[in-house]
Each structure stands twice: as structure tokens, then as C-alpha cells.
Amino acid sequence: MLCQYETELTHMINDVKKFTKDGKVADYIPALATANQNTLAVAVFDGTDTCFSAGQSREKFTLQSISKVLTLALAIMDHGEEYVFSKVGMEPTGDPFNSIIKLESHAPSKPLNPMINAGALAVSHLIKGANSEEKIERLLHFIRMLSGNQTISYNLAVAKSEFETADLNRSLAYFMKQHGIIEGDIEVLLDFYTKQCAIETDCHDLARIGYVLANGGKSTLNNEEIVPMSVARIVKTFMVTCGMYNASGEFAMKVGIPAKSGVSGGIVGSVPNGMGIGIYGPALDDKGNSIAGMKLLEAMSSKYQLSIF
Template identity: 80%
Template sequence: MLCQYKNELKEMIEEVKGFTNQGKVADYIPALADANSSTLAVAIFNGNDTCFSAGQSNERFTLQSISKVLTLALALMDHGGELVFSKVGMEPTGDPFNSIIKLESHAPSKPLNPMINAGALAVSHLIKGASTEEKLERLLNFVRRLSGNDSITYNSEVAKSEFETADLNRSLVYFMKQHGVITGNVEDLLDFYTKQCAIEVDCHDLAKIGYALATDGAAMNQEEEIMNPYIARIVKTFMVTCGMYNASGEFAIKVGIPAKSGVSGGIVGAVPNGMGIGIYGPALDEKGNSVAGMKLLEAISARYRLSIF
């Protein structure tokens, strides 16, 4: 049976790998520009000792916007929902993930949801810690516990590259600071945010993070609760409604599982009460999602009937 799953994953990768030619890597962050656009890999974890995988599943990549899911969970653990959602909304947006337009056109001027850049910056601002280093270490420890990998850290080269090219994100932070959504030093927040996005994982780590979300906050061995089920449910709901940027509606119809993408090409999937999925394919579509990764998740969902709808 183990060989069957592994072979099926290999078959599905071969079926969709051609879609990598239809995307391009995120070269607006210089440190991500060197990724191999033909790469496609997957790992699936169902709580047992075996993590089924295919492709270059041990290749490491940065979380990027996948980290938004994790900082949201940590902020909710730190403060509870009432405070967090006084700073960020709960509604999807059809605009690009880095757009400023809704901040200007809505009152109060708070981000619509935590999965767009403005919302993620507002949430990151809430993480407890007296310094960037303390906040980052708390977040890293959280990711390590979710994944069961104590060696996870961040890629300093990617973080530096993002920090130096973060002018649009700086604009979002200054706008929110002007309107009282955040307080404090803008550069300190950008320092934490870019290091948060540069946390480095592989598909196996991502699958185990997805599994922890799928099981409502249980660790890999299902004995340790890392976050309570209420927080896990909130996070998974945002993954369904906003997790794939402004392609979330189409993704819900075609795939139908809670998922979050990042511009490095990573996608984490959390099949409720079932399994975690980690995918890496750095060739992106115009909305910032992995082209072949989306097709691969669609194939996996169809074959194993994973849609929650």
C-alpha cells in the first residue's frame, strides 16, 4: 500500500509537471529569482511514521505568505480573537495580495483579512516579544513544534533581500500607522516580517504543519495540543476563503481543501481530520500561486476525494 501511494504521487507529478512552463519564479524578490522553475515536489502526512512523497521533496524553500497562517495562530494565542480582529477584518478581497486600495476605500482603515500583506503586517505587529529576536524565536519555536523539526530556522539571505526591496510593504505599514492600526517602529516591524517570510522548510515539514492544522492543533503524535481547536478552525476558515490570494474562490471549487500559498512556490494543505499536504513548485501564475502546484493539488483532491464541500 505504501508503494501504491508513492507511485500514484509520482504519476500525478508527471501528469501536471508540464504546467511549470506556464509560470515564472518570483524575481521581484531577488533572492528567489534563482529557483529552478521546473521543480515540483509533494509530501503527504497522515499522522503515521511514514510521509509519502514524490519529486524533490527534501529541497528547502521559504514560507513567504504561508507564514501568515502561523503568525495569525500565534497572535490569536497571544491575545484572543477580540483584539486581533479589532486590527484586521475577516472578509475576502478580490484585489492582489499587496494592494493598498482597500485600506484607502474602507473605514475604519484596517486590512480586510490576515492573508493579504497589509493584514499579515498588522497581525505580525501583535506577536508578543520585546525585540525582533524574541518575536522571531517564539515564532520559530511554534513552527518547530508544529513540524516536529527542531532545526528549522530562517534564510538570512532571503530575509535581507526582502527587507531591501520592501518599499510597497513599507507604504502599507506607514498608511496603517497613520490610521492607528499599528504603532511602533516601521523598520522593526519590517525586519520581523521579512524574517518571518524567510523561515525555511521542505515539503515534509510543510505536510506536518498542515497535519497539525488538519487535526485542530494536535502535534504529530496526537498527544500534545499546540493550539486549541477554536484557533485551528479560524485559521482553516481563512485558508479556505483567502488562502490562495484572489484565486481562492476558483480553488475552493476545483480543490476544496483549506490551503495557503506563498510566492516561493510553496503550498500547505490541511484536510480536516485527515492529512497535511506540502507542495513546492516555484513557477507562479499571475496571482502568485504555484501553477503546477495548484494542478497537483487538484489532481490529489480528485483522486482521493478530499474536497470538504
């Protein structure tokens, strides 16, 4: 069965890899511009000791916006659902992930959801810790528990690159500070936020994280609850409605798997009461999603009937 599963995944990668030529790596963050556009890899974790994989599945990449899912879970665990959603909304948006438009046009000026940059900044502001180092250590501890990998850390060069080019995110943060959504030193917030985005994993780590969220927040090692089931449910709902930026509706129709992408080319998928999926393909479409990764998930969903709809 193992050989069959990995052979099928390899065939799927070979079938969709041609789409990488139609994408573009995220060169607006200098440290991401060196990624190999042709890379495509996947790992699938089903809760046993076996993690099925194909492609360069051990290649490291940064979480980028995938981290938004994990900080949201931690923020709700820190403060409770009611307080978190007094600072950020629950509605999808058709605007780009880095847009400021809805902050200006809505009252109160809180972000529409936690999966866009403004919403992620508001959520990151809520993570407990006296400074950015305490916050990032708490988040790293959480991610290490989810993945079972105690070596996970952040890429200092990527974090520095993002911090130095974060003027748009600074603008979003200062706008929200003016309107009382966030408080405190914006540079401290940006330091934490850019380190959060620069946390490095591989496809196997993502698959295990996706599995925990898929299966009620319980650890695969000892069945211990890492994330309360109610929080895992909230997170998966946002992954369905907002996880693939302003392509989320089409993705729900074609794939139907709770998933979150990042501009490094990573995608984490969580099939409720099923498997976790980790994908890496740095060639992005015009929405900021891995172009071949999306095609690969569509093929997997069709082959294994993974859609929740």
C-alpha cells in the same frame, strides 16, 4: 500500500509538471529569482510514522505568505480572537495580495483579512516580544513544535533581500500606523516580517504542519495540543476563503482543501480530520500561486476525494 501511494503521487507530478513552463518564478524578490522553475515536489502526512512523497521533497524553500497562517494562530493565542480582529478583518478580497486600495477606501482603515500583506503586517505587529529577534524566536519555536523539526530557521540572505526591496510593504505599514492600526517602529516590524517570510522548510515539514492544523491543533508526537481547536478552526477557515490570494474562490470550487500558498512556490494543505500536504513548485501563475502545485492539488483532491464540500 506505501509503494502504491508514492507511485500514484509520482504519476500525478509527471502529469502536471508540464504546467511549470507556463509560470514564472518570483523575481521581484532577488533571492527567489534563482529557483529552478521546473521543480515540483509533494509530501503527504497522514498522522502515522510514514510521510509519503514524490519529487524533490527535501529541497528547502522559504515560507513567504504561508507564514501568515502561523503568525495569525500565534497572535490569537497571544491576544485572543476579539483583539486580533479589532485590527484586521475577516473578509475575502478580489484585489492583489499587495494592494493598498481597500485600506484607502474603507473606514476604519484596517486590512480586510490576515492573508493579504497589509493584514499580515498588522498581525505580525501583534506577536509578543520586546524586539524582532524575540518575536522571530517565538515564531520559530512555534513552527518547530508544529513540524516536529527542531532545526528550522530562517534564510538570512532571503530575509535581507526582502528587507531591502520592501518599499511597498513599508508603505502599507506606514499607512496603517497613520490610522492607528499598528504602532511603533516600522523598520523593526519590517525586520521581523521579512525574517518571518524567510523561514525555511521542506515539503515534509509543511505536510506535518498542515496535519496538526487539520486535526484540531494536536501534535502528532504525543497528542499534545499545540494550537487550540478554536484557533485551528479559524485558521482553516481563512485558508479556504483567502488562502490562495484572489484565486481562492476558484480553488475552493476545483479543489476544496483549506490551503495557503506563498510566492516561493510552497503550498500547505490541511484536510480536516485527515492529512497534511506540503507542495513546492516555484513557477507561479499571475495570482502568485504555484501553477503546477495548484494542478497537483486538484488532481489529488479528485483522486482521493479530499474536498470538504
